[in-house]
Ligand code: HEM
């Protein structure tokens with residue numbers, strides 16, 4: 342009895358771990374050591390956020406799947422108790438409503454307006470075009486001086502070009518939208534920066550939707566414009582959706598290309614397998630494993646409980662915030678043996694790098710084809726590819742919603 | 756094995772089509788699941804079970820018998 346009491350007091354007085362946690366120096370791919378320790382010791386536990394709030398951090402795969410699939414768990418970022426990543430994110434929550442922060446049935450109604458172009462067959466039909474763009478970008482890089490920055494030469498332009506084409510956004514404006522989207526998803530941006538970037542992007546997309554209303558083309562913004570005409574969406578809703586699709590469509594895949602390349606260069610035996618294969622199945626497996634291993638959307642899926650929920654021996658009360666930390670879920674040894682090993686031969690399809698539940702990534706078929714094309718092409722075409730700097734010198738994106746590198750200097754034997 | 760899909764639950768992730776294209780397809784208008792084979796051949800069973808596990812919306816049910 343006395344012992345239990347003492348333990349309870351000690352626990353109550355122990356300061357909560359702060360979230361997000363830093364990664365260990367020299368381990369750019371592993372989830373932070375504190376989070377890994379919580380995963381084994383206290384898989385459902387409270388953490389402290391920047392604003393002093395104390396939402397729950399859920400670190401185990403099984404609990405994560407259960408919560409992300411639970412209708413008592415809400416994505417509505419405007420609800421009290423929602424765990425925001427920064428003051429800017431909180432301020433923006435009310436201004437920027439798109440289906441990623443809505444619950445069903447509203448979420449389902451709107452998501453279904455944009456699912457058709459991401460169907461597997463439609464995306465497969467884009468593969469030759471994605472291959473052509475990839476080859477051209479690699480040609481251009483090889484024709485230029487070495488070292489080159491792989492982010493600017495390939496990782497960023499490829500997904501940007503593809504999403505621009507799909508949406509009907511002029512690629513010439515890429516400096517503008519890339520600059521603003523990286524501000525928007527950086528948790529160190531000030532409130533003014535986040536709000537300003539959001540306004541700039543929404544006004545820009547609003548203008549494009551208006552142009553498509555007058556002059557429709559065969560692209561997604563024109564499809565959204567037709568929903569505006571039909572009275573199913575306001576023009577501002579359509580613009581917000583455009584912003585979501587544009588950002589989600591390039592920031593993510595770009596980081597997988599660059600960070601995936603770093604991970605492979607650090608694991609030469611795995612890289613050698615990719616360099617020597619033309620088997621689409623081998624490449625597809627490698628993509629899933631890299632998605633699992635890197636879990637680049639590394640800020641946790643943010644949610645709020647609508648009712649009391651029992652999970653992992655704890656009770657999350659209605660109105661409390663939840664952070665489903667897929668970085669440790671994807672490194673859960675009960676699901677993935679030796680999770681710290683990058684093993685492109687393993688079957689990693691159960692990973693949650695695209696999330697889980699009704700919000701699971703809409704763009705995953707596109708992201709997969711882009712990554713399969715790049716991982717299946719880049720190392721075969723440039724077998725001598727290597728970093729032009731030490732891994733410890735790389736500027737990692739610890740401050741962003743999406744993990745990756747800001748720059749990736751690479752070189753090759755000419 | 757018998758397969759059931761709960762169409763209203765589907766979020767058009769495409770995962771089942773990617774894993775078991777002989778059993779699942781997607782509607783052209785919105786990418787929502789179409790069940791092609793209610794009783795898939797034994798060599799497809801492993802893929803169908805994997806699809807049910809991976810489906811983010813718990814929209815695929817496998818009745819083993
Ligand atoms: C490797 C690349 C990608 C990764 C790792 C990724 C990751 C994710 C994750 C984790 C979520 C879940 C958000 C949540 O549960 O709160 C998500 C949702 C989403 N993703 Fe992706 N994504 C990628 C590429 C793309 C692409 C290419 C698009 C294309 C437009 C896209 C569009 C979206 C959209 C619209 C949502 C919101 C879905 C909803 O709320 O129903 N993503 N993504």
Ligand code: SF4
Pocket residue numbers: 760764765766767768769770771772779786787788806809810811812813814815
């Ligand atoms: S895996 Fe599930 S959610 Fe995705 S398309 Fe198939 S049935 Fe729909």
